[in-house]
Amino acid sequence: MTAMTEPLRIGIAGLGTVGAAVAARLITTRADFTLRAGRDLVLAGVAARDRSRDRGFDLAGIAWFEDPVALASSTDIDIFIELIGGDEGAARAAVEAALQTGKSVVTANKALLAKHGAALSALAEKKGVALAFEASAAGGIPIVKVLREAMSGNRLSRVYGIMNGTCNYILTRMEKEKLSFEECLADAQRLGYAEADPTFDIGGFDTAHKLAILTSLAFGTEIDAEAVYVEGIGSLTLLDLAMADELGYRIKLLGVATRTQSGIEQRVHPTMVPKSSAIARVKGVTNAVALDGDMVGEITLVGPGAGGNATASAVLADIVDVARGVSRPPFGIATEHLVPASRAPMTLHAGGYYIRLMVQDRPGAAAAIATRMAEKMISLESILQRGGTTYGFESPEGTVPVVLITHATTETAVRQVLDAVVADGHVIGEPQMIRIEKEQ
Template identity: 50%
Template sequence: MKVGIAGLGVVGAGVVRLLDEHADVLAARIGRPVKVVAVSARDKRKKRDMPKGGWRWYAKAEELAADPEVEVVVELIGGADGTARNLVEAALKAGKGVVTANKAMLAMHGAKLAALAEKNNAPLAFEAAVAGGIPIVKALREGLIGNRIDSITGILNGTCNYILTEMRTTGRDFGEVLAEAQALGYAEADPSFDVDGIDAAHKLAVLTSLAFNTAVDFRAVHVEGIRHVSALDISFAREFGYRIKLLAIARRTAKGIEQRVHPCMVPADTPIAHVDGVFNAVAAAGDYVGPVLFEGRGAGSNPTASAVVADLADLAAGRHAPAFGVPAVKLHPLKAAAMADHVGRFYIRLIVRDQPGVLADVSAVLRDHKISIESLVQRGRAEGDKQPVAVVLISHEAREADMARALKRIAMLRSVLQPPALIRIEQL
């Protein structure tokens, strides 16, 4: 099978290396060789960690789609629109298979691309778009095909997981650990895409479609990042028996499907609480299989290249299914459950003046909004110290909208000196 690759960054170079180093074993397993015949990248002279080949080089990625020898186009450029989308659409219209790692493009245009692929009898594969080397797309589309999936819960961003792990193990605050992550190459110079939850939300939108046979709907994802998580919150989480993780959650409810990305406190004795550093994990719950957990490296040259080559192997062997598990016409519109209707337990941290009546005032507001307190911790102060103190509350189950209204009222109390911090608790 003859392949054209657009984008020769760390992942593209990894794909070329893997296909070269494992050429014989891949040919034996697939039944025929897979060979790169054409490439496209911005700088032809740039040194890359990959073997040199006699490929045709295209200055414009879209030209790969017009190359009559190329059977499958691998898109590793990135970005929801622009060159990446133009290339993928051109390749599918030309009847060529497409393998992509582009979660942003799939999150924004997945249903349309799936329909275009089917119209032109051209396979569209994207194992590498979600959780790097973890084969979660194949698991949902094939391994768990006999199950009704009730929930997907994932750690889908290695940068955030690394930062939260370092905050927990070193006691440092977000800004200091972020700077270290940038120095080590785990975070970009502009980290917003990762730390504000957008990357994880793109991936969740794709997983939701696969799990629930819905059209991809990124706009329905509730997204929060980790900038507001403090070392103090990490410390309190430990005291209550939790660890803080940025989770991506899709779940069936009576009012529709929840899609949400935000920091969560998870019990410290659960498997997902022990997924640390840059690792990713995805837990799925099916009605027949029960809970299953997949864990591995969610990014990087080799793990992502492994996922790309897995898709290439399927296409070379003639194995391919509809992109999102069912024909595009059967992807029904997502019935989204409003975040305001979410019901769960909450961690609330307040910074207050240490004076009589503060707890009574806060409790009165929570009572008025039908929120009961499960546990409370107040940090005292030394004699003569006039510094503010932290008060932490763990609620019983409450409705998101009620909690939001209560916190708005609490923030207006004269004794409360900072906006309340809220982290949702997930029992998993």
């Protein structure tokens, strides 16, 4: 490792919005970084595809690499910043090359960490270098540092939040402007909040990667993205949002990791949260992450979860941390001491549920549904039935929407009831089922 007073030579691979923002900032506010880092931070090399593109800063004097792995392996840099993306290919190869050659790595790559986080973390530790990834979860919100360092005195029971700005933007607009999911998605794409292929965001997979990272930090478990139960927001209708509103809730796409008696439960799905809760009030592309600790109680962090500058802010903080000296394993405790996350199966999930059924408008239908609930010992907090056109939502011919809010029950019980209700032939189409999350 270089001495803590020598300049730190930085190599950045990937000069998209985040990479360009990091590079520009390092160049324009170099004196500030020298104070913050206690040493000079020098942008020594960059790797990107197109050298000619104007990125708002001068490449003169900065070594140019076509190949990120060559940059990562170069002896001209001390720290490698990976902003390429993707869980394999160049990103993985370059990060491994940097660590193997004894360089600290800063990355924003949640997919890479979700898949290879444990192995990369072990390699970083073996080499005595840092693997820093503040930018990989919730963008500008420093939740990685808070979980890894500020919660050392706590046993955490839960970490949860809104970790995908695209989904929250869509849900906020649907709720406020009564626009359909499809219209809001199209707008999000037009505004650059959603990719051309939005599956990764709206399917909940982006949130799942982030949650897997936070789960490992919160519970000292090996990262296990495969264990995350994932549902996206594509099935949500304006009827559901309106019904939720009437019942005192909002619907958010949450990532939730909880310590349960049967293990660590990791889940991503549309969630009903009380309107009065802090998380319900998070609007648009803003993210929020909350944690419950046995000493501290509940802490919530709110801020921009994406965007070039906000993400660059996280990358820059990691660079300064590394410049100040590597003192912690990537996940807070030594990789060898991370325990396998004992997966709590979703069938055992306990909580309240919102169930929306399009019920045949004929005698006995409601009674039959209520009987099915009673059979499984599910008690109800509210029932809401609306005839005709509800909130501009046309019910299928001969049906009325019926919404049931259950008291705490289990996923298994709810699924069995829904199967039975569908088999009874009283409902049309797929039942909608949304889990309820309350503040502790």
